[in-house]
Amino acid sequence: MTKLIALLLILAMAIQVIKPLGLPGLRRRMDFWKLALIAFAVWAVALLSRDFLM
Numbered sequence: 001m002t003k004l005i006a007l008l009l010i011l012a013m014a015i016q017v018i019k020p021l022g023l024p025g026l027r028r029r030m031d032f033w034k035l036a037l038i039a040f041a042v043w044a045v046a047l048l049s050r051d052f053l054m
Contacts (some may be wrong), residue, residue, distance in 0.1 A: 005046055009039035
């Protein structure tokens with residue numbers, strides 16, 4: 001699951017650099033770092049939930 005999340009978020013960051021997504025806060029190409037922060041948070045939650053729920 002974490003590998004899938006990582007792959008999707010890396011893909012979103014690559015798309016943001018090539019053509020901005022146009023979402024609020026993600027209108028410029030240089031805003032890909034915001035996706036990296038979101039990716040880190042989602043990945044951390046996925047790892048923590050895996051540890052606590054299993």
